[in-house]
Amino acid sequence: MTKSARFNAIYGICGDKKAAAKYAEEICFEQTVEFPDVLIPNDFIRDNVVGRVESLKKIGRVYEAVISYPVAVAASELTQFINVIFGNISLKPEIRLNRLDLLDNLLRVFKGPRYGCKGLRKLLKVASRPLLCTALKPLGLKSSELAERAYQFALGGIDIIKDDHGLTDQPYANFGDRIKMCAEAVSMANRKTGFKCIYVANITAPVSQLKQRALIAKSHGAGALMIAPGITGFDAMRELAEDHDVALPFFSHPSFQGSFVVSPESGISHYVIFGQLPRLAGADAVIFPNYGGRFSFSRQDCADIIGGCRVKMGHIRDIFPCPGGGMSLERIPNMAKFYRSDVIYLIGGALFAQGKNLVDNCRYFSRLVCKYNKISIPSR
Amino acid sequence: MTKSARFNAIYGICGDKKAAAKYAEEICFEQTVEFPDVLIPNDFIRDNVVGRVESLKKIGRVYEAVISYPVAVAASELTQFINVIFGNISLKPEIRLNRLDLLDNLLRVFKGPRYGCKGLRKLLKVASRPLLCTALKPLGLKSSELAERAYQFALGGIDIIKDDHGLTDQPYANFGDRIKMCAEAVSMANRKTGFKCIYVANITAPVSQLKQRALIAKSHGAGALMIAPGITGFDAMRELAEDHDVALPFFSHPSFQGSFVVSPESGISHYVIFGQLPRLAGADAVIFPNYGGRFSFSRQDCADIIGGCRVKMGHIRDIFPCPGGGMSLERIPNMAKFYRSDVIYLIGGALFAQGKNLVDNCRYFSRLVCKYNKISIPSR
Numbered sequence: 001m002t003k004s005a006r007f008n009a010i011y012g013i014c015g016d017k018k019a020a021a022k023y024a025e026e027i028c029f030e031q032t033v034e035f036p037d038v039l040i041p042n043d044f045i046r047d048n049v050v051g052r053v054e055s056l057k058k059i060g061r062v063y064e065a066v067i068s069y070p071v072a073v074a075a076s077e078l079t080q081f082i083n084v085i086f087g088n089i090s091l092k093p094e095i096r097l098n099r100l101d102l103l104d105n106l107l108r109v110f111k112g113p114r115y116g117c118k119g120l121r122k123l124l125k126v127a128s129r130p131l132l133c134t135a136l137k138p139l140g141l142k143s144s145e146l147a148e149r150a151y152q153f154a155l156g157g158i159d160i161i162k163d164d165h166g167l168t169d170q171p172y173a174n175f176g177d178r179i180k181m182c183a184e185a186v187s188m189a190n191r192k193t194g195f196k197c198i199y200v201a202n203i204t205a206p207v208s209q210l211k212q213r214a215l216i217a218k219s220h221g222a223g224a225l226m227i228a229p230g231i232t233g234f235d236a237m238r239e240l241a242e243d244h245d246v247a248l249p250f251f252s253h254p255s256f257q258g259s260f261v262v263s264p265e266s267g268i269s270h271y272v273i274f275g276q277l278p279r280l281a282g283a284d285a286v287i288f289p290n291y292g293g294r295f296s297f298s299r300q301d302c303a304d305i306i307g308g309c310r311v312k313m314g315h316i317r318d319i320f321p322c323p324g325g326g327m328s329l330e331r332i333p334n335m336a337k338f339y340r341s342d343v344i345y346l347i348g349g350a351l352f353a354q355g356k357n358l359v360d361n362c363r364y365f366s367r368l369v370c371k372y373n374k375i376s377i378p379s380r
Numbered sequence: 381m382t383k384s385a386r387f388n389a390i391y392g393i394c395g396d397k398k399a400a401a402k403y404a405e406e407i408c409f410e411q412t413v414e415f416p417d418v419l420i421p422n423d424f425i426r427d428n429v430v431g432r433v434e435s436l437k438k439i440g441r442v443y444e445a446v447i448s449y450p451v452a453v454a455a456s457e458l459t460q461f462i463n464v465i466f467g468n469i470s471l472k473p474e475i476r477l478n479r480l481d482l483l484d485n486l487l488r489v490f491k492g493p494r495y496g497c498k499g500l501r502k503l504l505k506v507a508s509r510p511l512l513c514t515a516l517k518p519l520g521l522k523s524s525e526l527a528e529r530a531y532q533f534a535l536g537g538i539d540i541i542k543d544d545h546g547l548t549d550q551p552y553a554n555f556g557d558r559i560k561m562c563a564e565a566v567s568m569a570n571r572k573t574g575f576k577c578i579y580v581a582n583i584t585a586p587v588s589q590l591k592q593r594a595l596i597a598k599s600h601g602a603g604a605l606m607i608a609p610g611i612t613g614f615d616a617m618r619e620l621a622e623d624h625d626v627a628l629p630f631f632s633h634p635s636f637q638g639s640f641v642v643s644p645e646s647g648i649s650h651y652v653i654f655g656q657l658p659r660l661a662g663a664d665a666v667i668f669p670n671y672g673g674r675f676s677f678s679r680q681d682c683a684d685i686i687g688g689c690r691v692k693m694g695h696i697r698d699i700f701p702c703p704g705g706g707m708s709l710e711r712i713p714n715m716a717k718f719y720r721s722d723v724i725y726l727i728g729g730a731l732f733a734q735g736k737n738l739v740d741n742c743r744y745f746s747r748l749v750c751k752y753n754k755i756s757i758p759s760r
Binding site: 033072077078079083084086091137236257259 | 406410411412413414415416419420421424425428429452453455456457458459460462463464466467468469470471472473515517518519520521525544545546548549550551552584585586587588608610611612613615616618619634635636637638639640641642643646647648669674675676677705728729732733
């Protein structure tokens with residue numbers, strides 16, 4: 001057995017011990033050589049290319065297999081790394097990718113989040129309290145109307161105002177106008193409040209326009225960018241996040257990624273798809289549906305996301321979990337206990353439902369978060 | 381009700397009629413405004429932005445909802461189109477995207493496959509018989525060894541020789557060398573046989589290298605390109621397929637797309653994810669695991685893929701289904717009845733297992749296909 005550098009992927013496999021052991025062996029071949037053992041032409045390939053089952057243990061109802069792959073197989077590419085850990089076996093039910101256990105031999109390929117939790121706090125000048133986020137909506141408003149809402153949110157003490165992820169470049173509010181007017185509105189409010197609220201522009205777009213939109217957003221004063229890596233691919237986010245011309249924080253949106261997690265036995269764990277992978281791809285915060293909202297994530301799913309956002313991964317920074325998805329203000333006491341302070345609260349529609357005055361609603365949101373986190377309310 | 385141009389997406393929804401009707405209504409809002417009806421500020425948005433349930437019918441065990449969306453919401457972007465049809469609701473179990481019903485008002489945005497079935501047949505000079513395809517493997521061989529295999533495959537009468545999708549830019553056989561040597565080997569064999577075998581280079585790669593790899597492959601003589609849109613995003617394939625500098629046929633590989641189809645109640649149908657979407661994104665052939673192979677697709681799943689590859693979609697060309705995934709030569713009689721002539725047979729490992737002489741094995745493959753499709757064997 002050679003000592004080629006390897007990394008581990010940990011899978012949950014259904015079935016009895018014998019079936020799970022067979023399945024684990026199959027993963028080793030399927031994800032690398034796609035060739036039966038008997039046809040492998042030499043031992044170099046067997047030792048340096050094929051995956052290896054390092055352990056197989058019953059954990060709860062499934063068997064957990066630790067499988068190691070040679071680092072060289074991943075070719076220093078996020079795309080091929082994703083292909084190795086879950087490419088073809090995504091097509092097989094009853095295998096779930098649970099965790100990645102990565103060392104510097106692989107991590108050095110990735111820069112990871114440029115800001116991470118600490119960097120984002122520094123940028124926003126918020127030392128330790130939870131951050132407040134809301135979304136510009138609905139799609140269909142004119143740019144000036146969205147900008148007016150952004151202004152009121154910022155005035156009310158929201159830290160992060162993001163585009164709804166469906167706002168791209170529609171005729172109602174085209175990309176350039178929307179970004180310019182919303183960023184200016186937030187900036188104007190900041191001058192009034194003395195706060196450092198940022199506007200997060202959604203740049204999810206056709207590949208050829210991604211960098212262009214990132215730079216337009218930056219030039220207009222957007223403070224961060226949002227992208228849906230389920231649609232653009234994780235690598236498109238990584239590339240922009242690592243780009244020194246862009247150099248803004250990135251928010252990862254879960255659109256089109258849900259199918260990885262809707263089955264508890266198949267797909268990819270919340271820990272990996274909303275934690276470890278977005279970090280490798282340079283996200284500074286990851287948006288996901290909170291437990292008890294209008295989606296179906298459980299408390300445990302959300303705890304797993306927090307885990308994936310924070311687990312030690314060499315030089316790759318910790319990132320913010322950003323739970324949203326139909327949260328009401330009544331949920332804040334419960335969320336405060338669960339998420340503590342390193343969290344971005346994303347409250348969208350509920351901020352409108354609270355009362356007619358958006359600024360007052362935002363201030364109420366802020367007071368609630370401060371109260372249940374036992375911190376004093378930021379002065380304005 | 382206004383007459384804004386709309387397109388239809390058809391979803392299967394679990395539950396009783398009342399629950400399904402409620403779910404269908406929720407989809408209309410979730411996929412567009414992400415805002416409750418009562419908070420929508422005006423009727424323009426209600427009529428021109430929000431989705432609309434056109435019908436709800438029980439089909440088998442589920443309710444099928446036809447939901448129409450305004451074309452403008454999709455912003456003439458494949459990325460936003462994907463977001464509208466299944467972005468956020470991917471996060472909800474028990475909704476499945478079954479079909480897309482698209483008119484020229486939306487289809488005109490997309491060029492679709494450059495070649496399609498007819499174009500690929502013309503390129504390969506094969507009028508009507510099924511096409512024969514195999515894969516270069518295993519990962520870990522040197523470029524010269526892969527090229528030697530490619531030569532023998534081409535000599536044996538294979539029409540299409542594709543890279544295994546795990547071959548990207550590993551140290552064993554880096555991208556440039558592999559492409560050059562394999563393309564030359566195929567070209568050399570063609571000069572000997574008089575056939576028009578093509579080498580399909582896998583260009584799945586980090587976003588910034590995609591076009592570069594496409595052009596390198598073309599310059600070395602690759603006859604087509606393969607990409608895994610589950611990893612790169614569908615739009616990356618679309619962009620390259622529509623690029624006049626590239627102008628080669630595209631093979632879509634299913635890596636990392638399996639989670640969309642592993643649950644029968646959730647995700648996206650085989651018809652859409654391996655048929656309609658790759659066509660919109662410019663694929664000329666779509667690779668998928670055949671029924672009865674080492675994956676879990678059923679005959680019906682494969683029939684659905686054929687349907688999605690061929691359904692009338694305006695000017696968007698028909699494409700080839702390319703079933704593979706652990707097919708043995710013994711399956712050919714059965715497959716011949718099922719797929720008829722407009723199919724690309726992808727046989728990988730089994731071509732090696734048949735006997736020691738690869739050229740003979742390929743000829744045997746060719747004879748079998750011809751025999752069970754009742755056609756004469758191509759002369760050599």
